[in-house]
Protein backbone atom coordinates (compact mmCIF):
# COMPACT_ATOMS: atom_id res chain seq x y z
CA UNK A 377 0.00 0.00 0.00
CA UNK A 378 1.39 3.36 -1.03
CA UNK A 379 1.82 5.73 1.94
CA UNK A 380 3.94 8.60 3.14
CA UNK A 381 5.12 10.36 6.27
CA UNK A 382 6.35 13.91 6.50
CA UNK A 383 8.54 15.49 9.18
CA UNK A 384 9.89 18.98 9.67
CA UNK A 385 9.08 22.41 11.06
CA UNK A 386 8.52 25.50 8.97
CA UNK A 387 11.78 27.17 10.08
CA UNK A 388 13.52 23.90 10.95
CA UNK A 389 16.60 22.56 9.21
CA UNK A 390 14.70 20.70 6.53
CA UNK A 391 11.52 18.92 5.59
CA UNK A 392 11.65 15.19 5.02
CA UNK A 393 9.17 12.87 3.39
CA UNK A 394 9.36 9.09 3.24
CA UNK A 395 7.27 7.37 0.58
CA UNK A 396 6.72 3.66 1.00
CA UNK A 397 5.10 1.27 -1.45
CA UNK A 398 6.46 2.49 -4.81
CA UNK A 399 7.05 -0.49 -7.08
CA UNK A 400 10.54 -0.96 -8.46
CA UNK A 401 11.50 0.07 -11.97
CA UNK A 402 9.65 3.40 -12.09
CA UNK A 403 11.67 6.01 -13.98
CA UNK A 404 12.21 8.87 -11.52
CA UNK A 405 13.17 12.39 -12.51
CA UNK A 406 14.20 14.74 -9.74
CA UNK A 407 13.62 17.67 -12.12
CA UNK A 408 9.93 16.75 -12.21
CA UNK A 409 9.78 16.94 -8.42
CA UNK A 410 11.57 20.31 -8.43
CA UNK A 411 9.24 21.61 -11.13
CA UNK A 412 6.24 20.98 -8.85
CA UNK A 413 8.04 22.49 -5.84
CA UNK A 414 8.67 25.59 -7.92
CA UNK A 415 5.02 25.82 -8.94
CA UNK A 416 4.04 25.68 -5.24
CA UNK A 417 6.16 28.72 -4.50
CA UNK A 418 4.63 30.94 -7.15
CA UNK A 419 1.50 33.07 -7.21
CA UNK A 420 0.45 36.63 -6.68
CA UNK A 421 0.04 37.56 -3.00
CA UNK A 422 2.72 35.33 -1.44
CA UNK A 423 4.74 36.50 1.57
CA UNK A 424 8.42 37.49 1.83
CA UNK A 425 9.50 33.93 2.46
CA UNK A 426 8.99 32.95 -1.16
CA UNK A 427 11.80 35.34 -2.14
CA UNK A 428 14.25 33.42 0.08
CA UNK A 429 12.93 29.96 -0.62
CA UNK A 430 13.73 28.12 -3.78
CA UNK A 431 12.92 24.60 -2.77
CA UNK A 432 14.89 21.76 -4.23
CA UNK A 433 14.50 18.10 -3.44
CA UNK A 434 17.30 15.72 -2.62
CA UNK A 435 16.56 12.00 -2.88
CA UNK A 436 18.28 10.20 0.00
CA UNK A 437 17.21 6.62 -0.61
CA UNK A 438 15.13 4.22 -2.66
CA UNK A 439 16.21 5.42 -6.12
CA UNK A 440 19.27 4.24 -8.01
CA UNK A 441 20.42 5.36 -11.43
CA UNK A 442 17.09 7.10 -12.07
CA UNK A 443 14.85 4.12 -11.21
CA UNK A 444 12.93 3.24 -8.04
CA UNK A 445 14.24 0.22 -6.15
CA UNK A 446 11.00 -0.80 -4.45
CA UNK A 447 12.39 0.30 -1.09
CA UNK A 448 11.25 3.40 0.88
CA UNK A 449 12.13 6.65 -0.87
CA UNK A 450 13.29 9.47 1.41
CA UNK A 451 13.34 13.04 0.11
CA UNK A 452 14.81 16.05 1.86
CA UNK A 453 13.99 19.70 1.20
CA UNK A 454 16.42 22.03 2.94
CA UNK A 455 15.42 25.29 4.58
CA UNK A 456 17.57 27.83 2.74
CA UNK A 457 17.13 30.29 5.61
CA UNK A 458 18.34 27.87 8.31
CA UNK A 459 21.35 29.93 9.36
CA UNK A 460 18.96 32.67 10.50
CA UNK A 461 16.84 30.20 12.48
CA UNK A 462 19.36 27.75 13.93
CA UNK A 463 19.51 29.57 17.27
CA UNK A 464 15.74 29.72 17.48
CA UNK A 465 14.85 26.26 16.16
CA UNK A 466 17.93 24.07 16.75
CA UNK A 467 17.27 20.73 18.47
CA UNK A 468 19.77 21.55 21.20
CA UNK A 469 20.49 25.23 20.72
CA UNK A 470 17.05 26.88 20.66
CA UNK A 471 16.63 30.08 22.67
CA UNK A 472 13.49 31.97 23.61
CA UNK A 473 13.79 34.62 20.89
CA UNK A 474 10.70 34.97 18.67
CA UNK A 475 8.35 33.51 21.27
CA UNK A 476 4.73 33.65 20.15
CA UNK A 477 2.40 34.70 22.99
CA UNK A 478 -0.71 35.95 21.21
CA UNK A 479 -2.50 33.15 19.32
CA UNK A 480 -3.92 33.94 15.88
CA UNK A 481 -7.64 33.37 15.42
CA UNK A 482 -8.12 30.83 12.64
CA UNK A 483 -4.74 29.17 13.17
CA UNK A 484 -3.80 26.10 15.24
CA UNK A 485 -1.95 28.23 17.84
CA UNK A 486 -4.29 28.30 20.85
CA UNK A 487 -5.88 24.86 20.67
CA UNK A 488 -2.56 23.26 19.70
CA UNK A 489 -0.90 24.99 22.67
CA UNK A 490 -3.59 23.77 25.08
CA UNK A 491 -3.44 20.24 23.67
CA UNK A 492 0.36 19.81 23.73
CA UNK A 493 0.95 22.15 26.71
CA UNK A 494 3.04 24.63 24.73
CA UNK A 495 2.97 28.13 26.19
CA UNK A 496 5.17 29.31 23.32
CA UNK A 497 2.86 29.00 20.32
CA UNK A 498 5.88 28.80 18.02
CA UNK A 499 6.00 25.12 19.02
CA UNK A 500 2.60 24.72 17.38
CA UNK A 501 2.76 26.99 14.36
CA UNK A 502 6.10 25.61 13.23
CA UNK A 503 4.45 22.29 12.42
CA UNK A 504 0.87 23.39 11.73
CA UNK A 505 2.07 25.82 9.06
CA UNK A 506 1.55 25.06 5.39
CA UNK A 507 5.30 24.86 4.85
CA UNK A 508 4.68 21.12 5.39
CA UNK A 509 2.83 21.08 2.08
CA UNK A 510 6.19 21.30 0.25
CA UNK A 511 6.86 17.76 1.47
CA UNK A 512 3.43 16.63 0.27
CA UNK A 513 4.03 18.21 -3.13
CA UNK A 514 7.33 16.32 -3.36
CA UNK A 515 5.54 13.04 -2.49
CA UNK A 516 2.82 13.65 -5.10
CA UNK A 517 5.36 14.67 -7.74
CA UNK A 518 7.35 11.51 -7.06
CA UNK A 519 4.56 8.94 -7.15
CA UNK A 520 2.64 10.36 -10.12
CA UNK A 521 5.67 9.46 -12.24
CA UNK A 522 4.51 5.84 -11.86
CA UNK A 523 1.33 6.77 -13.78
CA UNK A 524 3.00 8.51 -16.72
CA UNK A 525 3.37 5.35 -18.84
CA UNK A 526 -0.39 4.81 -18.45
CA UNK A 527 -1.26 8.24 -19.85
CA UNK A 528 -2.71 9.60 -16.59
CA UNK A 529 -2.17 13.33 -16.06
CA UNK A 530 -3.13 15.86 -13.40
CA UNK A 531 -4.04 19.48 -14.05
CA UNK A 532 -5.16 22.27 -11.76
CA UNK A 533 -6.28 25.87 -11.86
CA UNK A 534 -7.79 28.53 -9.62
CA UNK A 535 -11.55 29.09 -10.04
CA UNK A 536 -11.98 31.87 -7.53
CA UNK A 537 -9.96 34.33 -5.47
CA UNK A 538 -12.15 36.04 -2.90
CA UNK A 539 -14.84 37.97 -4.80
CA UNK A 540 -13.38 37.28 -8.26
CA UNK A 541 -14.40 34.20 -10.24
CA UNK A 542 -12.67 32.82 -13.33
CA UNK A 543 -15.47 31.77 -15.67
CA UNK A 544 -13.23 30.65 -18.57
CA UNK A 545 -14.00 27.19 -19.93
CA UNK A 546 -11.40 24.54 -19.06
CA UNK A 547 -12.09 22.83 -22.39
CA UNK A 548 -10.84 25.80 -24.43
CA UNK A 549 -7.64 24.98 -26.27
CA UNK A 550 -4.59 26.48 -24.51
CA UNK A 551 -6.61 26.99 -21.27
CA UNK A 552 -3.92 25.32 -19.15
CA UNK A 553 -1.11 27.16 -20.95
CA UNK A 554 -2.79 30.43 -20.00
CA UNK A 555 -3.18 29.13 -16.44
CA UNK A 556 0.54 28.29 -16.24
CA UNK A 557 1.44 31.83 -17.28
CA UNK A 558 -1.11 33.56 -15.06
CA UNK A 559 0.17 34.90 -11.67
CA UNK A 560 -3.17 33.82 -10.17
CA UNK A 561 -3.53 30.57 -12.21
CA UNK A 562 -6.68 31.83 -13.99
CA UNK A 563 -7.61 30.97 -17.57
CA UNK A 564 -9.23 34.35 -18.26
CA UNK A 565 -6.85 37.30 -18.43
CA UNK A 566 -9.41 39.99 -17.56
CA UNK A 567 -10.55 38.08 -14.50
CA UNK A 568 -6.89 37.51 -13.57
CA UNK A 569 -6.29 41.26 -13.62
CA UNK A 570 -9.34 41.80 -11.41
CA UNK A 571 -8.09 39.13 -9.01
CA UNK A 572 -4.69 40.83 -8.72
CA UNK A 573 -6.37 44.18 -8.07
CA UNK A 574 -8.48 42.49 -5.42
CA UNK A 575 -5.35 41.04 -3.77
CA UNK A 576 -3.70 44.49 -3.84
CA UNK A 577 -6.73 45.96 -2.15
CA UNK A 578 -6.98 43.41 0.64
CA UNK A 579 -3.22 43.68 1.16
CA UNK A 580 -3.51 47.45 1.58
CA UNK A 581 -6.30 46.85 4.10
CA UNK A 582 -4.14 44.43 6.12
CA UNK A 583 -6.54 41.64 5.13
CA UNK A 584 -6.17 38.18 3.58
CA UNK A 585 -8.24 36.05 1.23
CA UNK A 586 -9.08 32.51 0.17
CA UNK A 587 -10.59 30.97 -2.94
CA UNK A 588 -11.52 27.84 -4.86
CA UNK A 589 -9.19 25.50 -6.72
CA UNK A 590 -10.08 22.80 -9.24
CA UNK A 591 -8.13 19.65 -10.05
CA UNK A 592 -8.70 17.46 -13.10
CA UNK A 593 -7.25 13.96 -13.43
CA UNK A 594 -7.38 12.66 -17.01
CA UNK A 595 -6.86 9.14 -18.31
CA UNK A 596 -7.86 7.38 -15.07
CA UNK A 597 -9.26 3.93 -15.99
CA UNK A 598 -12.69 2.85 -14.76
CA UNK A 599 -12.60 0.73 -11.62
CA UNK A 600 -10.17 2.40 -9.18
CA UNK A 601 -11.55 2.37 -5.63
CA UNK A 602 -14.51 0.22 -4.66
CA UNK A 603 -18.12 0.30 -3.57
CA UNK A 604 -17.69 -2.67 -1.22
CA UNK A 605 -16.30 -0.93 1.85
CA UNK A 606 -16.22 2.67 3.13
CA UNK A 607 -12.45 3.02 3.32
CA UNK A 608 -11.93 1.76 -0.22
CA UNK A 609 -14.15 4.42 -1.80
CA UNK A 610 -12.07 6.63 -4.06
CA UNK A 611 -14.19 9.75 -3.52
CA UNK A 612 -13.94 9.32 0.26
CA UNK A 613 -10.17 8.91 0.16
CA UNK A 614 -9.73 11.93 -2.12
CA UNK A 615 -11.96 14.05 0.12
CA UNK A 616 -10.03 12.98 3.22
CA UNK A 617 -6.67 13.91 1.69
CA UNK A 618 -7.88 17.20 0.27
CA UNK A 619 -9.55 18.18 3.55
CA UNK A 620 -6.27 17.50 5.34
CA UNK A 621 -4.57 20.32 3.42
CA UNK A 622 -4.09 23.40 5.61
CA UNK A 623 -6.94 25.94 5.21
CA UNK A 624 -9.21 23.70 3.10
CA UNK A 625 -12.78 23.93 4.40
CA UNK A 626 -14.83 22.34 1.62
CA UNK A 627 -14.38 19.61 -0.99
CA UNK A 628 -16.64 18.89 -3.97
CA UNK A 629 -16.59 16.29 -6.73
CA UNK A 630 -18.06 17.13 -10.11
CA UNK A 631 -21.28 19.07 -9.64
CA UNK A 632 -20.67 18.99 -5.88
CA UNK A 633 -23.25 20.78 -3.71
CA UNK A 634 -25.07 21.72 -6.94
CA UNK A 635 -26.58 18.20 -7.06
CA UNK A 636 -28.95 19.18 -4.26
CA UNK A 637 -30.55 21.98 -6.28
CA UNK A 638 -31.84 20.24 -9.43
CA UNK A 639 -33.78 17.12 -10.38
CA UNK A 640 -32.24 13.72 -11.12
CA UNK A 641 -32.26 13.91 -14.90
CA UNK A 642 -30.10 17.07 -14.72
CA UNK A 643 -27.57 15.39 -12.44
CA UNK A 644 -27.01 11.81 -13.50
CA UNK A 645 -24.73 11.28 -16.48
CA UNK A 646 -26.40 9.23 -19.22
CA UNK A 647 -24.48 6.26 -20.57
CA UNK A 648 -23.52 5.68 -24.20
CA UNK A 649 -21.56 3.02 -26.03
CA UNK A 650 -19.15 3.61 -28.91
CA UNK A 651 -16.04 1.44 -28.87
CA UNK A 652 -16.55 1.22 -25.10
CA UNK A 653 -18.72 2.84 -22.44
CA UNK A 654 -18.69 6.55 -21.65
CA UNK A 655 -20.99 9.23 -20.18
CA UNK A 656 -22.77 12.02 -22.05
CA UNK A 657 -21.94 14.50 -19.27
CA UNK A 658 -19.62 14.41 -16.28
CA UNK A 659 -21.61 15.83 -13.38
CA UNK A 660 -20.39 12.98 -11.18
CA UNK A 661 -16.82 14.24 -11.60
CA UNK A 662 -15.59 10.84 -12.76
CA UNK A 663 -16.56 8.83 -9.67
CA UNK A 664 -19.72 6.75 -9.10
CA UNK A 665 -20.19 4.29 -6.23
CA UNK A 666 -16.75 5.10 -4.88
CA UNK A 667 -15.10 4.01 -8.16
CA UNK A 668 -13.56 5.92 -11.04
CA UNK A 669 -15.89 5.53 -14.04
CA UNK A 670 -13.41 6.38 -16.79
CA UNK A 671 -14.39 10.05 -17.13
CA UNK A 672 -12.02 12.80 -15.93
CA UNK A 673 -11.98 13.09 -12.12
CA UNK A 674 -12.90 16.64 -11.15
CA UNK A 675 -12.26 17.84 -7.60
CA UNK A 676 -12.84 21.33 -6.22
CA UNK A 677 -11.69 22.64 -2.85
CA UNK A 678 -12.47 25.83 -0.95
CA UNK A 679 -9.61 27.53 0.87
CA UNK A 680 -10.41 29.90 3.71
CA UNK A 681 -8.61 33.27 4.01
CA UNK A 682 -5.09 33.09 5.48
CA UNK A 683 -5.36 33.39 9.30
CA UNK A 684 -2.36 35.72 9.77
CA UNK A 685 -3.58 39.26 9.17
CA UNK A 686 -1.24 42.25 8.91
CA UNK A 687 -4.08 44.18 10.51
CA UNK A 688 -4.31 41.58 13.30
CA UNK A 689 -7.49 40.37 14.97
CA UNK A 690 -8.20 40.54 18.70
CA UNK A 691 -6.95 37.75 20.91
CA UNK A 692 -5.60 37.14 24.41
CA UNK A 693 -1.96 37.13 25.55
CA UNK A 694 -1.18 33.72 27.09
CA UNK A 695 1.15 35.25 29.70
CA UNK A 696 -1.27 37.53 31.54
CA UNK A 697 -4.58 36.81 29.76
CA UNK A 698 -4.80 40.47 28.73
CA UNK A 699 -6.58 41.56 25.56
CA UNK A 700 -4.11 41.85 22.72
CA UNK A 701 -3.83 41.71 18.96
CA UNK A 702 -2.63 38.48 17.35
CA UNK A 703 1.04 37.87 16.64
CA UNK A 704 2.01 38.71 13.07
CA UNK A 705 4.29 36.06 11.60
CA UNK A 706 5.64 36.69 8.08
CA UNK A 707 2.75 35.58 5.94
CA UNK A 708 1.05 35.22 2.60
CA UNK A 709 -1.94 37.44 1.84
CA UNK A 710 -3.23 35.06 -0.83
CA UNK A 711 -1.92 31.53 -1.39
CA UNK A 712 -4.70 30.14 -3.57
CA UNK A 713 -2.49 29.42 -6.65
CA UNK A 714 -0.03 27.54 -4.39
CA UNK A 715 -2.94 25.72 -2.79
CA UNK A 716 -4.01 24.47 -6.24
CA UNK A 717 -0.60 22.81 -6.64
CA UNK A 718 -0.82 21.27 -3.16
CA UNK A 719 -4.33 19.91 -3.75
CA UNK A 720 -3.27 18.63 -7.19
CA UNK A 721 -0.41 16.78 -5.45
CA UNK A 722 -2.56 15.14 -2.80
CA UNK A 723 -5.14 14.11 -5.41
CA UNK A 724 -2.30 12.68 -7.53
CA UNK A 725 -1.08 10.73 -4.51
CA UNK A 726 -4.53 9.28 -3.75
CA UNK A 727 -5.15 8.27 -7.36
CA UNK A 728 -1.70 6.70 -7.66
CA UNK A 729 -2.38 4.80 -4.44
CA UNK A 730 -5.74 3.54 -5.76
CA UNK A 731 -4.08 2.61 -9.08
CA UNK A 732 -1.34 0.62 -7.36
CA UNK A 733 -3.91 -1.05 -5.07
CA UNK A 734 -5.85 -2.19 -8.12
CA UNK A 735 -2.89 -3.21 -10.31
CA UNK A 736 -0.72 -4.34 -7.45
CA UNK A 737 2.81 -5.50 -8.25
CA UNK A 738 6.30 -5.31 -6.77
CA UNK A 739 7.77 -4.03 -10.00
CA UNK A 740 6.20 -1.67 -12.54
CA UNK A 741 6.36 -4.36 -15.26
CA UNK A 742 4.01 -6.55 -13.19
CA UNK A 743 1.72 -3.57 -12.67
CA UNK A 744 1.72 -2.96 -16.43
CA UNK A 745 0.94 -6.63 -17.21
CA UNK A 746 -2.07 -6.64 -14.91
CA UNK A 747 -3.20 -3.24 -16.24
CA UNK A 748 -3.07 -4.52 -19.83
CA UNK A 749 -5.05 -7.68 -19.00
CA UNK A 750 -7.70 -5.67 -17.16
CA UNK A 751 -8.00 -3.00 -19.87
CA UNK A 752 -8.37 -5.70 -22.51
CA UNK A 753 -11.10 -7.39 -20.46
CA UNK A 754 -13.14 -4.25 -19.82
CA UNK A 755 -12.80 -3.12 -23.43
CA UNK A 756 -14.87 -6.21 -24.34
CA UNK A 757 -17.37 -5.86 -21.50
Ligand SMILES: Cc1cc2nc3c(=O)[nH]c(=O)nc-3n(C[C@H](O)[C@H](O)[C@H](O)COP(=O)(O)O)c2cc1C
Pocket residue numbers: 423482483484504505506509621622623624680682683684706707708709711714715718
Ligand atom coordinates in the same frame (compact mmCIF):
# COMPACT_ATOMS: atom_id res chain seq x y z
C1 LIG B 1 -0.26 26.93 0.30
C2 LIG B 1 -0.71 27.48 1.63
C3 LIG B 1 -0.05 28.58 2.17
C4 LIG B 1 -0.45 29.10 3.40
N1 LIG B 1 0.22 30.19 3.90
C5 LIG B 1 -0.15 30.71 5.10
C6 LIG B 1 0.52 31.85 5.63
O1 LIG B 1 1.44 32.41 5.04
N2 LIG B 1 0.08 32.32 6.83
C7 LIG B 1 -0.95 31.75 7.53
O2 LIG B 1 -1.31 32.22 8.60
N3 LIG B 1 -1.59 30.66 7.04
C8 LIG B 1 -1.23 30.12 5.87
N4 LIG B 1 -1.89 29.03 5.36
C9 LIG B 1 -3.04 28.46 6.11
C10 LIG B 1 -2.68 27.81 7.43
O3 LIG B 1 -1.60 26.91 7.30
C11 LIG B 1 -3.89 27.11 8.05
O4 LIG B 1 -5.01 27.95 8.02
C12 LIG B 1 -3.59 26.71 9.48
O5 LIG B 1 -2.59 25.69 9.48
C13 LIG B 1 -4.80 26.21 10.29
O6 LIG B 1 -5.37 25.07 9.72
P1 LIG B 1 -6.86 25.03 9.13
O7 LIG B 1 -7.05 26.31 8.40
O8 LIG B 1 -6.90 23.84 8.25
O9 LIG B 1 -7.82 24.94 10.30
C14 LIG B 1 -1.53 28.50 4.12
C15 LIG B 1 -2.18 27.38 3.57
C16 LIG B 1 -1.78 26.87 2.33
C17 LIG B 1 -2.49 25.67 1.76
